[in-house]
Amino acid sequence: xxxxxxxxxxAALAEPIISVEDLVKVYRGGVRAVDGVSxxxxxxxxxxxxxxxxxxxxxxxxxxxxxxxxxxxxxxxxGRDITVEPDEVRAxxxxxxxxxxxxxxxxxxxxxxxxxxxxxxTKDLIAERCREVLEMVDLTxxxxxxxxxxxxxxxxxxxxxxxxxxxxxxxxxxxxxLGLDIQTRRRIWDYIRLLRDRENxxxxxxxxxxxxADQLCDRVAIIDHGKVAAIGSPSELxxxxxxxxxxxxxxxxxxxxAPSPDVSTEGAxxxxxxxxxxxxxxxxVQDGRWVLVVSSGELAAPRVLSAVAGRxxxxxxxxxxxxxxxxxxxxxxxxxLREDEGSSDFLRRRxxxxxxxx
Ligand SMILES: Nc1ncnc2c1ncn2[C@@H]1O[C@H](COP(=O)(O)OP(=O)(O)OP(=O)(O)O)[C@@H](O)[C@H]1O
Ligand SMILES: [Mg+2]
Numbered sequence: 001x002x003x004x005x006x007x008x009x010x011a012a013l014a015e016p017i018i019s020v021e022d023l024v025k026v027y028r029g030g031v032r033a034v035d036g037v038s039x040x041x042x043x044x045x046x047x048x049x050x051x052x053x054x055x056x057x058x059x060x061x062x063x064x065x066x067x068x069x070x071x072x073x074x075x076x077x078x079g080r081d082i083t084v085e086p087d088e089v090r091a092x093x094x095x096x097x098x099x100x101x102x103x104x105x106x107x108x109x110x111x112x113x114x115x116x117x118x119x120x121x122t123k124d125l126i127a128e129r130c131r132e133v134l135e136m137v138d139l140t141x142x143x144x145x146x147x148x149x150x151x152x153x154x155x156x157x158x159x160x161x162x163x164x165x166x167x168x169x170x171x172x173x174x175x176x177x178l179g180l181d182i183q184t185r186r187r188i189w190d191y192i193r194l195l196r197d198r199e200n201x202x203x204x205x206x207x208x209x210x211x212x213a214d215q216l217c218d219r220v221a222i223i224d225h226g227k228v229a230a231i232g233s234p235s236e237l238x239x240x241x242x243x244x245x246x247x248x249x250x251x252x253x254x255x256x257x258a259p260s261p262d263v264s265t266e267g268a269x270x271x272x273x274x275x276x277x278x279x280x281x282x283x284x285v286q287d288g289r290w291v292l293v294v295s296s297g298e299l300a301a302p303r304v305l306s307a308v309a310g311r312x313x314x315x316x317x318x319x320x321x322x323x324x325x326x327x328x329x330x331x332x333x334x335x336x337l338r339e340d341e342g343s344s345d346f347l348r349r350r351x352x353x354x355x356x357x358x
Pocket of ligand 1: 055
């Protein structure tokens with residue numbers, strides 16, 4: 001292989017580490033899991049794919065790591081085409097799957113040796129890299145114990161260490177904290193930051209936890225039904241909503257001695273009344289409450305209260321909130337991200353399956 005000159009090295013580093021254009025995956029049977037996705041990831045970023053169950057996150061990762069062939073579209077990873085040069089791509093990336101892939105009957109160190117062997121590293125190099133990655137994920141003391149004696153968080157850390165053994169430029173983490181408690185999740189976030197800051201590893205991760213995307217990722221793509229609904233830094237995405245949120249719950253019936261029969265708190269008429277209040281830029285309904293996007297919550301709240309009262313209604317509750325990524329998700333997709341997280345037993349079922357397999 002010819003050595004690169006300085007200009008070529010600079011050009012290669014300036015190129016996005018991932019660039020994807022109109023990527024599509026239709027599974028046999030017709031499920032359109034990824035439906036024309038385009039985005040770029042810069043070198044050194046922690047980039048998050050945020051979306052509910054079934055959004056197409058794992059399918060996208062599987063195409064990027066060349067384990068699944070796209071139905072259409074193009075993708076370049078670490079400067080190589082995912083369909084033309086899959087081996088070149090694989091040599092440069094690490095991947096930690098959604099399901100924990102460590103072997104319970106082996107020790108932590110033995111698991112890592114196995115991983116290094118799969119990447120064709122020499123014995124000496126594996127030993128050296130094992131020491132480094134065990135230190136990095138804080139498992140040096142327990143490296144000689146069988147994985148069956150590890151906690152869930154320790155297994156996940158070992159799993160992440162396995163994805164690092166060959167020093168990849170880019171690490172794919174599919175739901176790195178799924179089902180872990182909040183303390184363990186925060187520790188994993190610290191390791192992920194450490195990898196980026198100290199080891200210069202670019203991170204592409206998926207999650208359906210919005211706080212995780214918010215606190216950990218430099219940029220986030222919101223994905224739903226196989227499409228990217230919005231993309232940007234968490235603060236850009238939140239600012240994109242256009243202001244603060246007011247949640248207003250109004251008594252069903254207007255109060256007062258003689259409410260006029262044509263006044264209804266429901267429907268388009270009341271919505272346009274709310275939209276007409278100074279500072280209100282958008283009105284939607286969520287869980288029986290009016291959700292108003294306002295330029296300033298502090299200024300708009302008293303105005304809303306007096307306008308609603310002036311119309312003969314009682315405000316049952318009024319809450320002000322700075323937008324979260326959950327609100328961003330709702331803004332772009334028309335439904336809440338949390339619905340998928342909390343209400344389905346899908347997650348518990350999947351964690352159960354994973355334990356059974358381990
Ligand atoms: N091998 C497959 N064959 C057919 N359909 C599939 C296959 N794998 C996934 N799907 C479907 O593709 C869609 C996207 O699935 P995918 O696993 O990519 O979602 P995800 O965003 O990773 O979800 P989760 O948060 O549950 O991991 C879903 O409708 C899923 O049922
Ligand atoms: Mg998935």
